[in-house]
Amino acid sequence: MTSPNASSTSLGLGARLFVGLQYLLPQRALSTAMFWLTQRHWPGLIHWIIRVYVRLFGVDLAEAAEPDPRAYSSFNAFFTRPLRAGARPLPSRDSAIACPVDGRVSQAGAVDNGRLIQAKGQSYSLETLLGGDQALATEFRDGLFATLYLAPADYHRIHMPTTGRLRQTLLIPGRLFSVNPTTAAAVPGLFARNERAVCIFDTNAGPMALVLVGAIFVGSIETVWSGRLTPPRVQRLQVVSAGDSSDDKRPTLERGDELGRFNMGSTVILLLPRGRARWEPSLQPGAVVRYGETIGQWGAPAERSGGSAGAVTS
Structure with missing residues (x-):
């Protein structure tokens, strides 16, 4: 198993532990579990999680096609939300x-x-x-x-x-x-x-x-x-x-x-x-x-x- 190289020594102790732990975690199992969880339709719990997530990470829902966090049926639907029309104009130059x-x-x-x-x-x-x-x-x-x-x-x-x-x-x-x-x-x-x-x-x-x-x-x-x-x-x-x-x-x-x-x-x-x-x-x-x-x-x-x-x- 390859371990973090010398470049990681410039990181703080917490960061080194965070990186080192990733070599030991069951990465695939955790990712598969996360996929399953984000697809669940549990309205009360999901809407609470979305509200907490929006506050914690400062998500700007004003740009979303659907700005109401209660409108999303699953966390994945919220996470992959589309933008409202015209939110991001494309460049005018063809080049x-x-x-x-x-x-x-x-x-x-x-x-x-x-x-x-x-x-x-x-x-x-x-x-x-x-x-x-x-x-x-x-x-x-x-x-x-x-x-x-x-x-x-x-x-x-x-x-x-x-x-x-x-x-x-x-x-x-x-x-x-x-x-x-x-x-x-x-x-x-x-x-x-x-x-x-x-x-x-x-x-x-x-x-x-x-x-x-x-x-x-x-x-x-x-x-x-x-x-x-x-x-x-x-x-x-x-x-x-x-x-x-x-x-x-x-x-x-x-x-x-x-x-x-x-x-x-x-x-x-x-x-x-x-x-x-x-x-x-x-x-x-x-x-x-x-x-x-x-x-x-x-x-x-x-x-x-x-x-x-x-x-x-x-």
Whole structure:
């Protein structure tokens, strides 16, 4: 069993215990139990839990299509609540790349020699993230990545950053560590170790990937074309083809269309090919982002300089 590396020694005692405990917990059993619980229809108890959750995490229900916590039949219905119409306008420029989720930027920059920054002093392999598919990794080598963390208070549906046609979905087995900043700073290769769904799209500007990373207590991951992908938990790598390049039945999603959702929170990693796009300078670690806002632009990137959003930062 791999244990937390030396980078975790900079964390406080409480944080180290929190991370260390995750190596011992029955991650899959707990996540399966959470999925079952969030689907229950127990009106009195569920409505009380939702009210407590809203107060505890500061959830803004004014943005929801249904702002009344008593209207939700289960905790999962509340957690995956849709936004009200017009809550998040999309960019007006066709070249703009829209943020796919509400959340916070964990890291953003360039894939450097096949590696992505996870946290200060830590990186992980692009090829491993993509399930060991060397050919697929080559399509994003030296491209751009953005790791976006969804906190408990956030809206938990995932949307298309740009128009694209689905090529395939990879379901990759793995652990179910928490993906919060504390764990990301301490568990080596976290995002390439956890269970995940990799959605590959072909766009007018080249390939695009969205990696939906599972985590402890993430009851399930869903996509609009396949429905629920997990549970059951992924036991081996699965390639879910969307048909060959001439198959008109492959789904095409427009920019802003819903792609999927987390039934409980997690992380999305957006991958773009080399030389086709640039991130906005504001896309820096720690920045709060909202679905629909502009996080980048398609087109040849400007010259990179130290500390820019187009370069890997730590």
